[in-house]
Amino acid sequence: MLGRQPALGMAELERTFGDVTWFTDSAACVMADSFDVTRLGGTLKAGVVTGELSGDWRRASEHIVKYYSNKWGNFEGKLTLGISAYGFKVQTRDIQKTGVILKQRLRAKKVSMRLIPNVDAAHNTATSHHNKLGLAPNKVELLIVRNKSGKVIIAESVGAQNITALAARDQGRPKRDAFVGMLPPKLAQTMVNLALSASGSRNLSPAELPPSTAPAVTSEAGETVPKTGNHSDITILDPFCGTGVILQEAALLGYNVYGTDLADKMVDYSKVNMDWLSTKYNTSRTYKIEVGDAMDTKWQQPIDAVVCEGYLGQPFSAPPSPAKLTEVRGNCDHIMGKFLTNIGAQLKSGTPLCVAIPAWRSTDGSFTHLPLVDNLAKLGYKQIELKNVRTAELLYYREDQVVARELLILEKI
Ligand SMILES: C[S@@+](CC[C@H](N)C(=O)[O-])C[C@H]1O[C@@H](n2cnc3c(N)ncnc32)[C@H](O)[C@@H]1O
Structure with missing residues (x-):
């Protein structure tokens, strides 16, 4: 997810990694073995892509609940989760609802999770940073990004800009x-x-x-x-x-x-x-x-x-x-x-x-x-x-x- 002037962030990514493409006008896809967001002045958040699909929030939500209740079904310890959605025509409360359903599914499997409340569709950089999302295995932020042609990328954050x-x-x-x-x-x-x-x-x-x-x-x-x-x-x-x-x-x-x-x-x-x-x-x-x-x-x-x-x-x-x-x-x-x-x-x-x-x-x-x-x-x-x-x-x-x-x-x- 690129910063206030996405062209500058994109230029920086292209010069650093070479293999970079636009996904939306404020998100880029990068092919890289490692990614340190603290090295990059023009990137606000970054995540590793775990899923791709097409459709609206309902499709994305179904995928998230299914995939992550399975993935975290045996998680030891307490999870903290933030969900950030970009480019969807959806109410903030519907995004929150996806997190609540996932939380219930995990609770049924005896896994406890703290869901960070969404003030907006996407958490701002400060919230992600202060909650250390993406910086430990039990602190996760899902970045869910939809582009104009309806393609959706789901990524697990590896950190936000250290403000x-x-x-x-x-x-x-x-x-x-x-x-x-x-x-x-x-x-x-x-x-x-x-x-x-x-x-x-x-x-x-x-x-x-x-x-x-x-x-x-x-x-x-x-x-x-x-x-x-x-x-x-x-x-x-x-x-x-x-x-x-x-x-x-x-x-x-x-x-x-x-x-x-x-x-x-x-x-x-x-x-x-x-x-x-x-x-x-x-x-x-x-x-x-x-x-x-x-x-x-x-x-x-x-x-x-x-x-x-x-x-x-x-x-x-x-x-x-x-x-x-x-x-x-x-x-x-x-x-x-x-x-x-x-x-x-x-x-x-x-x-x-x-x-x-x-x-x-x-x-x-x-x-x-x-x-x-x-x-x-x-x-x-x-x-x-x-x-x-x-x-x-x-x-x-x-x-x-x-x-x-x-x-x-x-x-x-
Ligand atoms: C826009 S400021 C740079 C500010 C700097 N990036 C910073 O973080 O503080 C331009 C600087 O160029 C210096 N400067 C102006 N004319 C200069 C010249 N002919 N040769 C070397 N430095 C010059 C000024 O003293 C000033 O510190």
């Missing part, structure tokens, strides 16, 4: 700066995953690539965060590191990180935040953070991937006047264009990048893009095409935001 850990990383960091506009940690995760694709860079061998099944790390407060793979010989550079959100998320995903920023203050903030992260989550990664102007810095090698949120210009609470927009757009294009030229000369061919640049939303919902978007080949980059998502859909914004982040997934030619 507690994400909030702790976002709000708990000692240094924050509203003016530079901090990236949400889950978007930073998505950007790292968009750069380091499973099918991608020539710099990476399959053994180093996500997903991995290495254990997660847990903070003192018990917030589990992803800690995957041994990527310690892959260095990710963020040349506009600001307060260090990308550096933090990349380090938690197991990469080596290297950050630079024009502002001394930001370099200090990133250092303090990275020290906090390594104390809190026991990340023993080495990292470098230095002052540097991205338009002319000569970075230390190696640089295996570049992930950054570049200069976005000033924030706006309402669409700017045409003259103002021309000025800001020109400024941002100059800085980001010079940066791409400068760093391009220092990257090996095939190096992956995920760069967020600004795009301005007008009142009619259309976007004004940076001119460099049409000149990427001239700047020495290939824009990566995806099967399931158009590049124009890779835009992140909240409804009230004028300045959107446009995500460019690139490869150095």
